[in-house]
Amino acid sequence: xxxxxxxxxxxxxKHCSYMAKIETGxxxxxxxxxxxxxxxxxxxxANSRYATIREHESVFYLYMKTIExxxxxxxxxxxxxxxxxxxxxxxxxxxHLLYWPKLLQHKIKQRLTKMTQMRIRMRKLxxxxxxxxxxxxxxxxxxxxxxxxxxxxxAVLDKAIETELLERLKKGIYGDIYNYPELEWNKVLDxxxxxxxxxxxxxxxxxxxxxxxxxxxxxxxxxxEDFSGFPSNGSGFDDDDELDSGDEEEDDDVEEQVVIHKKGxxxxxxxxxxxKSKKKKRVVVEVEQEDGxxxxxxxxxx
Amino acid sequence: MGFKRxxxxxxxxxxxxxxxxxxxxxxxxxxxxxxPSMIKNKDKRAKVYAKQKHEKKVEKQKKIKARDAAExxxxxxxxxxxxxxxxxxxxxxxEADETVCRPDDExxxxxxxxxxxxxxxxxxxxxxxxxxxxxxNSTRGPAFISELQSVIPNSDYRKRGTYxxxxxxxxxxxKDYTSLIVVHTNxxxxxxxxxxxxxxxxxxxxxxxxxxxxxxIKNHGNPTSHExxxxxxxxxxxxxxxxxxxxxxxxxQEPNFRxxxxxxxxxxxxxxxxxxxRRYIFDVKExxxxxxxxxxxxxxxxxxxxxxxxxxxxxxxxxxxxxxxxDTKGGEFxxxxxxxxxxxxxxxxL
Numbered sequence: 023x024x025x026x027x028x029x030x031x032x033x034x035x036k037h038c039s040y041m042a043k044i045e046t047g048x049x050x051x052x053x054x055x056x057x058x059x060x061x062x063x064x065x066x067x068a069n070s071r072y073a074t075i076r077e078h079e080s081v082f083y084l085y086m087k088t089i090e091x092x093x094x095x096x097x098x099x100x101x102x103x104x105x106x107x108x109x110x111x112x113x114x115x116x117x118h119l120l121y122w123p124k125l126l127q128h129k130i131k132q133r134l135t136k137m138t139q140m141r142i143r144m145r146k147l148x149x150x151x152x153x154x155x156x157x158x159x160x161x162x163x164x165x166x167x168x169x170x171x172x173x174x175x176x177a178v179l180d181k182a183i184e185t186e187l188l189e190r191l192k193k194g195i196y197g198d199i200y201n202y203p204e205l206e207w208n209k210v211l212d213x214x215x216x217x218x219x220x221x222x223x224x225x226x227x228x229x230x231x232x233x234x235x236x237x238x239x240x241x242x243x244x245x246x247e248d249f250s251g252f253p254s255n256g257s258g259f260d261d262d263d264e265l266d267s268g269d270e271e272e273d274d275d276v277e278e279q280v281v282i283h284k285k286g287x288x289x290x291x292x293x294x295x296x297x298k299s300k301k302k303k304r305v306v307v308e309v310e311q312e313d314g315x316x317x318x319x320x321x322x323x324x
Numbered sequence: 325m326g327f328k329r330x331x332x333x334x335x336x337x338x339x340x341x342x343x344x345x346x347x348x349x350x351x352x353x354x355x356x357x358x359x360p361s362m363i364k365n366k367d368k369r370a371k372v373y374a375k376q377k378h379e380k381k382v383e384k385q386k387k388i389k390a391r392d393a394a395e396x397x398x399x400x401x402x403x404x405x406x407x408x409x410x411x412x413x414x415x416x417x418x419e420a421d422e423t424v425c426r427p428d429d430e431x432x433x434x435x436x437x438x439x440x441x442x443x444x445x446x447x448x449x450x451x452x453x454x455x456x457x458x459x460x461n462s463t464r465g466p467a468f469i470s471e472l473q474s475v476i477p478n479s480d481y482r483k484r485g486t487y488x489x490x491x492x493x494x495x496x497x498x499k500d501y502t503s504l505i506v507v508h509t510n511x512x513x514x515x516x517x518x519x520x521x522x523x524x525x526x527x528x529x530x531x532x533x534x535x536x537x538x539x540x541i542k543n544h545g546n547p548t549s550h551e552x553x554x555x556x557x558x559x560x561x562x563x564x565x566x567x568x569x570x571x572x573x574x575x576x577q578e579p580n581f582r583x584x585x586x587x588x589x590x591x592x593x594x595x596x597x598x599x600x601x602r603r604y605i606f607d608v609k610e611x612x613x614x615x616x617x618x619x620x621x622x623x624x625x626x627x628x629x630x631x632x633x634x635x636x637x638x639x640x641x642x643x644x645x646x647x648x649x650x651d652t653k654g655g656e657f658x659x660x661x662x663x664x665x666x667x668x669x670x671x672x673x674l
Binding site for chain 2: 150151153162165166167169170172173174176177179180182183184186187188191195196
């Protein structure tokens with residue numbers, strides 16, 4: 023015999039494993055509960071005639087239990103598939119729960135509404151891109167940080183940047199923007215020239231070395247800024263020597279000339295491979311050194 | 325009987341076992357050496373170790389002295405000093421990579437001519453950069469972004485909202501931007517940089533670490549707004565070349581040398597270090613070099629550029645490089661970092 027009242031007394035006042043007491047209220051974790059609250063009228067265990075809506079893979083089913091089947095737990099719940107359409111689903115519910123208590127019908131329709139809204143929202147969300155959180159094992163993170171530290175030490179950054187800038191200054195890319203005392207600069211140039219001459223001889227013997235040195239240049243000149251500086255070498259130093267007391271205007275004029283020069287040469291070189299132009303550049307440097315020599319002597323003659 | 329001179333006195337027991345266990349000492353192969361670790365007495369053992377260490381040290385010093393003496397002698401005689409030994413570094417012993425760019429590579433130049441950065445690098449298009457963030461931006465993010473704006477000329481910042489990244493890419497294309505930078509924040513710190521070249525340019529995802537903002541740098545300078553000069557170091561392989569050109573395409577190609585701003589991307593062991601300096605060149609350095617450069621012992625003046633750091637400094641590490649704009653599911657990835665690539669300490673990809 024099914025005594026709902028007795029069941030309710032027992033499970034409410036003694037122990038119900040589906041009950042969850044939270045600060046906001048008492049809830050029922052039973053999956054067949056319509057409202058989700060632990061109530062005399064909402065408890066699926068304490069009501070022999072009960073109905074719910076449950077969802078499986080975004081299809082809604084109406085579950086009903088009647089007192090006639092109370093002694094057969096396996097066949098207790100009767101399932102009816104509800105149509106996709108909201109109004110039609112309401113109609114189906116009405117049909118099946120025709121002579122059932124009004125409260126239960128109302129609660130079930132409320133539940134249906136809520137579940138349809140949730141279904142719509144979930145499908146919309148699935149279309150949007152969500153950020154996926156990936157984890158890295160701690161071991162990898164630590165390894166990366168260790169390697170980074172060592173890499174920082176290995177790359178003496180300040181030195182590297184300084185040498186690079188110095189190289190560019192020597193190549194004359196900056197024109198005469200920087201004021202430096204000339205004697206010292208010429209002295210350094212002389213030494214460089216001596217070294218370069220030594221290198222020259224070697225180069226004539228073994229042309230293959232050219233490639234290697236060119237390769238180093240390739241590394242340095244990863245940026246196209248240098249291409250603008252290509253043809254300036256010869257002309258650049260010319261201007262330097264002549265403009266000891268350069269006015270601002272003269273500087274600008276000369277610079278402009280230099281600029282035009284650069285552009286002209288650049289156009290003529292468009293057709294060539296970059297590699298070839300690098301080789302040419304090498305040659306230009308050598309010529310320029312000799313010129314420097316000549317210019318030096320001329321100057322002293324004055 | 326002649327005993328081999330033992331390293332340690334050992335206990336009485338040890339001596340006995342030695343004597344028993346020893347075959348005839350004439351056979352050179354089977355010479356039982358007492359390892360110091362076999363001595364049970366801690367005191368004695370420690371003494372033996374100390375002695376060993378001392379001996380090693382003395383030997384090493386002798387070697388160094390001999391080497392120095394030989395070098396000095398050779399110099400005095402005017403001959404070539406003996407070859408200086410070069411220590412092995414990780415860069416020296418790097419695994420040979422077949423993708424390293426060679427200066428005579430035709431294919432490389434053809435590729436360069438046909439790649440996506442060409443319009444910008446050939447000065448046909450001035451770069452225009454759009455900076456944005458991930459959906460949640462906090463703490464250091466905005467400061468970092470404002471600094472990025474000062475580093476990269478011609479850059480705009482837009483708040484992210486909840487737009488899809490693909491929609492943002494389309495918007496940027498419509499407005500004629502050449503690149504899009506997304507700063508991603510994790511745990512209230514910027515930790516990833518997504519650089520997307522537009523239109524249909526590659527997408528590079530970098531891991532950002534070790535960010536130091538301008539206010540945290542001692543003696544920092546304030547950058548001007550001249551176009552900066554770029555320094556790209558050590559991008560040797562094909563992949564590295566591509567990444568280097570990618571960075572180049574963010575900046576305008578007419579550096580204003582008078583502005584004296586340098587932006588450096590230095591690659592070391594696959595870590596790309598970003599630095600931003602103001603420079604001025606002095607020629608103060610007088611140093612005495614006893615080098616074999618001809619003029620011995622004379623004070624030589626070297627021109628040395630002095631740098632003042634300004635702007636942020638951080639480290640980047642490439643995680644993925646994808647062909648085409650941002651599309652994780654359908655895109656073609658040129659390079660993806662996998663943990664199994666880290667197994668060798670001498671192998672680098674950039």
